[in-house]
Amino acid sequence: MEIVKTIAEKVAEPIVDYIVAPIGRQASYLIFYKDNFKNLKEQYTDLKRVKGTISHDVEVQRKNGRQIYDSVQNWLSRVDEIIEEAEQLSNDPQHRNVACCKGPFPNFKSRHQLSRKAKKMVGNVAEVMQQKDYIESLALLPDLEGVGSTFATSSEKLESRKKMKEDIMLALTDPHISRVGVYGLGGMGKSTLVKEVAKQVKNDKLFDKVVMANISHVADLERVQREIADFLGLRFEETTIIGRAARLRQSIKSERSILVILDDIWDILELDKLGLPLNDHKGCKLLLISRRLDVLQNMETQKDFLIDVLNEEETWCLFEDMVGDVVKDVNLRGVAIQVAQKCAGLIVLIVTIARALKNEDDIDCWKDALNQLKIVDEGGMSEKVYSVLEYSYNHLDGEDVKALFLLCGSIGPQIPVEYLLKYGMGLGIFKHINTIKDVRLELHRLIGSLKASCLLLESSSNMEVEMHDIVHEVAVSIASRDQHVFKIGMGGELKKWPSEEFLQRCTQIILHLCHIPKLPERLECPNIQLFYLYNKNESLSVPYSFFAVMKNLKALGLTCMHFPLLPQSFHSLIDLQTLCLDQCGLGDMTNIGALRNLQILSLCSSSMTTLPSELGQLIHLRMLDLTNSGIEIFPSNIISKLTKLEELYLGNTSIKWEQEDSDEENKNASLSELSHLTNLIALEIQIKGAWVLPRDIMFDKLERYKIVIGDVWEWSDNYGAPKMLKLKLSTIIHLEHGIKELIKGVEDLYLDEVHGISNVLYDLNGEGFPLLKHLHIQNNGKIQHIINSMNGRLSYVFFPKLETLILQDLNILETICDGSFMNHSFARLRSVKVKCCDQLKYIFSVPMVKALYQLTEIEVLECHSLKKIVFVENSMAIDENIEFGSLQSLTLGYLPAIDDFYSGLLESSTTTMQNLSLDNNVPSSFIDSKVKFFNLETLKLSSINLENIWQDDYVSVANSFHKLANLSVEGCNCLKYLFSSSIIGSFPNLKQLEIRECEIMEQIISIEGRNGAATCEVGLPKLETLVISNMKRLKKVWHSQFDGLKTTEVNNCEKLKNIFPYDMQGMFGSLETLKVSNCGSVEEIFQLTSNKIHIEEEATTQVSQLKKLHLLDLPKLKQIWSKDPQGIVHFHCLEDVLVKYCQNIEYLFPFSIAVKLPQLEKIMVSNCGMREIVANEVGAMEEKVIFHFDRLHSLVIWNMSKLDRFYNRNHSLTWPSLEELWVVNCEKLKL
Template sequence: MATTILVQGVAAPVVQEVVRHGLAESYSHIRAKISSSGKLDDNHELLCQDVKKLFALKDDNENEVQRHKQKVPTSSYSLWMNRVLEIVYEVEKLKSKYESKRLQRWRIQQRSRLSEGMVQKLNQIGKLIEEGQFPRGFLVDKRPERVLKVLDAPKIKGFPTLEGPVEDILRLLKNIRIKRIGVLGAVGVGKTTIMQNINNHEEVSKLFDIVILLEVSAEQREEKLQRAIAQRLQVNIEGVNDRAEVARRIHEDLLSKKYLLLLDDAMDSINLEKVGIPDNDNGSKVLFATKFRHVCKLNRASRLISVKLLSSDEAWKMFRDIVIDVINLPDIQPIARLVSNKCARLPLLIKAIAHSFKVKENAFSWRAGLKDLKIWPEIQNQGLREMYSFLRFCYDELKDEKKQKCFLYGSLYPADSKIFSDYLVECWAAEGFLGDLNDTRRYRDIRDCGYDILEHLTNVSLLEKGERMIYVRMNNCIRQLALHISSEDPECNFYVTSREDSSEFNNSVSLQQAKRISMIDHNKLCEISSEIQENPNKLLTLLLQKNYELAIITQTLFEYMSNLRVLDLYCTKIRNLPSSLSKLTCLRGLYLNDCVLLTELPSELGKLKLLEVLDIRGSRVTFIPLHIRSLINLRCLRITYMKSGDKVESQDVISKLHKLEELIIEVNSYKQWCNEAEDVMNQVSSLENLTTLRFCFPTPSTLRGFMEKSKSWRDHNQFTSFRFFVGFPNSKRPQILEYFDYKMTRFLKYCNGEHKDDLTISELLTQTEALELICHKDIKALSDFVSTTSLNSIRGCVIEGCNRISTIVDAIDTHHNMENGHNVDDNGTNRSILPSLEQLYIRNLLKLRCVFRGLMRTGTLSKLKILVLRNCPLLKRIFSNGAIRQFSELQKLKIQDCSEIEELIMKYEGVGTESYYMLPKLELLVLVNVPKLKIICQNDSLAWPSLEVLVIHDCPELKAFPFSKDNAANLRSIKGQQEWWNKLEWENDEVKERFQPIYTSSDEYFF
């Protein structure tokens, strides 16, 4: 009856609802709903209790996470935590609904649904509590972070000298073909700053899976380096003492990663394979910074980034930024500039010294500090002590006394000035640093020893390499170190003063005590001080060059200088030399070049029996003065032939110089020289010890006469260097040599040639490294020379004004070549042409139609790196019939004023899968005034993996690029006229958006 009442009373609406919807629910189902509704309060209570248990378990697990900072939760734990948070959120919603409706009269259906929801959550919570026990643990070792930021890395924005290398490195990091990069620079120049900024760079974090930055100290062996890498990778090597096993684990960890390994301050070769670093082909890179050039070679760096000194403006900005709080105080800024100048433009010194001056609050203390800086390295300053310690280490590591003396000698020259390599080696030789010169030892051997030392000093950054090693420099900071060391050595005793540092070097000895005096480029030095005469027979070197007002040398100046070895009066205004010159009986080197007012040499010159080097180029001394023939030990003679009123008689002087090894004759009066060249050539031919010659041969027959008569020339192993000018006035600076290092020693400039003379030239070419072929009258191709094997040694070539040439290299007609004896070996098969050629410059060839034609033999032009074409009005094709396949090493291609070229790379030359990297190393492409050019390349599949700079000027028909957003990934700069850029046609907007940011409008371009 009670049940019936309940149904009739409370449940009547439910029954009505069931009936209304036409659903015949069973009586048992209704009873289940009523039962569930009745348990709502109990379920709510159970739910609250279980949620508390779940929260307690979550808190316990979270505490465990916090307790193990070196570990991270597993992925399954993270998923569990997410489910806990989700279910807690859902439970809170149920509890909120329960609380809000608790006092209201609910329908059974609503209570039942809420109760069932709670039961469902109770079941889910139960499972979460069970799963949250994690019987196998839920913490694992952290993965190494992709990049560990250097928090205190110095900012480089606003310092182009530091920003430039960073940008260059970033570009190389994107080039998949480059694996190892060296960063080279002297101590304190900012290499560490650059490495730290690379490590922190956002682009780097996107390029690599992991970046490892380590400092490689002098004491750090490969084992320590290996363990540091393992620690960074979080490779477990605990208890492992076997280096091979550690290497295996590192290798396994890195094998599938794209890594960047940054090694700062490398001092020697590092066997990375032994450490465990894999040689991946996935774009992984090794970047190492070093002070020593040879370390780059030892570690097989394929690219070298040189870090230079800051500019003067940059150095001042860096210094000013640090002392900004006091720089504007009265009277301090002028002193601050002097202090900044003392920092040698080295960031390390600037920062150290600027911070020490930052606390000085008045001009008095700044002046006192400046005075202290003048006696570096004696003052106590942390930055300076660090600098001195390392530089002293480099000096001590020279160990060889000869190298140490040669280094100290470099401090005689003004800081950062150009010290020409040949000249410096000659001074070392004159001082005896390179050993004794005798009848069994050639001057060439002495030179080789000197160049070896010079290269070593540049490799260890005690001297800075200049352009192509023609000259070197000594940084002011290193120079101060050298002067400080020399002041402690009684064998040195330097007196050094110049326009720049007149009296600032307080460690120099007095003028009377000095063994070596340097007064280079002294301010207003008009006459040599008589005080030098009070130095009896001690003086070994007297450097007075570049004193542009020095005109008077007293007659008795050299009276007490019998031990003098080097006298340099280059570029002074002296008119004559005193009679006391005869007292210089030990003199080895005499430099009178560019003494433009000097017209004659005194007869006393003939008494200098030990003189080895005499340079009178650029003076007005009569060609080959008669007394020179008495200089029986002369090894190097450099003279100028110039026009005079009467015929210049050489009087058989040169032939008397039996020990002469180097002869340089610069010709200023070519027409007159043509009348005397034959006689001078005959004298030169009689010299048996000649190894170096610079000579102008008016005709090929004069050259043939020399080659037939000269014993020195016939002994090819003896003749190591020549600059021959055939049919052309002597040139002081051959064009092609400007593009090569100083080791390029065998040069020929051949002008107005004819086929009848080519046998002579062909024979000479077998020993020639650099060739300038000017206005040849007959040849139609460079390969027309009698024997193309004579071109095998050519590394650099200029071809200009040869108006019958239609192609440079023509290998298409093998039969023709064989019939004419060209390009054929003993078996009658084709040989490679110009296999050593690295640079080719073509100018003003009016009939040139194709540069390279034909399917050439393997090796032909395979080393060509630079190709420049200018003013070839009939040129239509550069590469023809597949010739482009030979140019895998080409890095720079420049074309200007070639009005007929329509297509750079022909379509049929880009077929086949092998053409994908047709020009794999091309970095620079310049196209200027090529008005008919329509297409660079039709083949869109051609990749340009190394292209960095594209310059387009006056090419109005070029309206499209062969570049997609992916096939020229390293292209960073496009320059051209705005009007041309606006008319370019793009494949799609995505490609345009890729190249728009790197475009720079430029209306002028100077080729």
């Protein structure tokens, strides 16, 4: 029988395969009809979202001039075809008929065919979705080649560096390691590698914050504290290092997880003095970079990584990649390999020599490079570095670029560009150049040349340049050898001056923030050309005869000095070209008149009230810089004598300019003297009142200017534009005083109370402001339109380069742009901010929105008549979709009249409003499906009378808000709920949610949406922070969709009885911080029991990550936990517990929690009614209990009149780390 059974089974198998399986497959099309269409809709919805993101990225890359791969374009075309087919199938009338058929005889044939197509289409969608990651990687091409990016990109190909990066990342994720060290010789690429690690850490979101600071040779703790504070958004009020350290430590501890990177550590750094937590913040990790392992070990690093030289294979790989295809020439390749080998695997040498020889096809140059390297082949590594960098220096093209390199070394390693200009001109580096304008162009070219040779680094600011410390050392060495430069850098000490022989040959002396006990009466340096002293000793003074034997001095810089009287020896400086007395206290300056050949005079940030009349004797002066000085009196008839001035900087000064026709005796100059400066091309000036402007003043020759007129503006430059005007003019007449000519070319324009203007574009600039980048208008009661083209006068592009538009307190402004406009108008606009414009009814028209494809920020506040953000003039276009493809931030607040975001209605009526609703009983959504936000990350809504923010439609919401990360809703008193359950899955990237003062809101997530959709099981997977405040009717905070929350704050919610209801057990496992305050009905925080009858299930113990628990002013709170959580949830991670003003609370901890708090550091209990800290254990035995609080360092018990015990049974307490103990007004307590 077994044989027969086996034969039967074998025979049956193919029958099943060939008959039953196909029948089952065909039947499945009928059975799973709805599932197939549901899957199709979900799949192609996701595909549309992905396609939108990639399309946007591609467009950005294309606008940046980058090539897009054909495979990307082909993929996008294929996706369009699939989406179109899927939508056609979903909208097929047969599908709707079949789907809605409720009769007993459904159309099986149609059902089968449609289901089969849907199933096949799902497969097509899945196929292109599988290619998504590959396509995304192609869509985002690497940056164009630059100094910094080339090496970083090339180094990614080096296996040793990739492995090192992975190992460092692994160490940073190790919970037992808090300090990681990276060390190695200078020039090994340590900083570059660590920056790549920081970038990866950010991308992987391993830490909430990543901060980086550079320590340098001498640790300037104040500067480092400021650098770290900038990353944290912290502003110090403290004035001492200790005070700032305390604030910094407090701020860092408030971060859940933070990585602090300290680069270029030369000696042991006192981390505690700096303000970094030592071992009392597990979320803080340090990544320390130094040349020396012993420094790291003394700073107690737990894992150290040596960044060593590259092996020969990687050396050649990097060298070949950077030097170009020239090494493929067989005649050169052999020599090139030898040159690479001589670089000894040191990255800085490889990069430097490769730059010098890039695309060099002359074999003799290669042989010369090899010979230079062979000279020191037997030498040490430092000699190799010096040799290679000197080789690069020797091959710089021109003596001017070499001189600039050595000047950078003398002043550096961080050098303000203005220093290079001022001192470079004084030293005559820029030969045969007649104007400062041309000097600036040449300086820019030379800096570019040095960067291209890797002798200068890219800087975060275009105001300064930087040198790698090794390059700086070599530059100083060459300057000392070839130019007899004497330099003592920051933190050093001038113990004795060089020998008399050296001083006779010395050409430069640089003393930068070093300790100088005293200057000699006279310094005999007959050949010196540059003397630079940045003082740190308040008592140091310059003797009157100090400069007597410096007749060849060309440039003199004295910073932070005090001069009651300028030295008499200034009379000896007959050939001085540049004098910088910055941040000095200046008294009698009459001796300055002796400097007859002076071309540049800088008195920036120096304290003085009056300029000497002798200044008028400096007739060769080409630049005068008094920025931020205390000058009030600028004597008349000085400016008019300085006819060679090309640049005049008087910004942020308080000069009291005289009126031109004043009858009073003129103590101060009048602005009419500026008309004598026919060579002036750069002017920065602050004028308190427009009345001092001469009627005939002309500024037509100015090429750079920052002019501030009026007392409402601060001297600040938010954008760094070279042409800035800030105007407060009492009448438009003042615009005729040369100002209107400047407006034609202005890039940054601020207008306050400029009367007589109703149409900004027409009244101020008939050419459309072709160069304007930033426009700020405020306090005007006459302007009706920024642009009015309704009369057809505008036939040109306007505001083609405008990036920022700010409008504030324009009382009768009706429209920003009234009428149509030419293409490319507003093409670069990125930010629009409108505030307190009470007659404005809408912000954008539809044509304007279509032009704003670069707009990233919208902020509209306190506009009481505003009805729409976008208005449709043509009612036929009301169904047209609009896209804000680049918008990242949208803030709308205090707009009482606004009814929706986008429509063609400016006047409300019952009939029209009903037509806009889904039905007569349901209000329309504020943002409907016609508005698309593909990249919106931040949405803030406050004090708006809206009843629904978005439609209850998953697809439309998901398309617009899938990148939303921050959502804040405040004072929206008509909102009953924030999300419907049908759309909650449309916000996959939401990280922070804040809800405040929404009076009628009873729930955050409605169980059913307006269309009765079933609850969506998809939650908010990335939501980490939830803040709820002043929600009077809210009955429930926690939802199953919030199970990833890390921080929750609840304040003043009167209806809440508990924070975590029973049915949410196990859903708060990620929570780390909980703050609950001023909730009058809360009786318990964690409800661990239920009054409902339910079937007991086998419990699994949850592990809570809760670290901080703060409960304040909860008058009805009885218990934090409704019962002892033993066996239900562990709270082993608790670190900080604060409970205040909870009069009905019975105890602080259940017994099972109190005995297992290994991480607890702080307890503060104040003004509560509890009798004991730890509740009795149910069924506890009488043996003694020991409570171990090994990490507790602060215990504060304050005003606890009922508290009489810690625990009601035999017990003892251990707290070996306790540092702070306060027990105040607790008469009954016995510890």
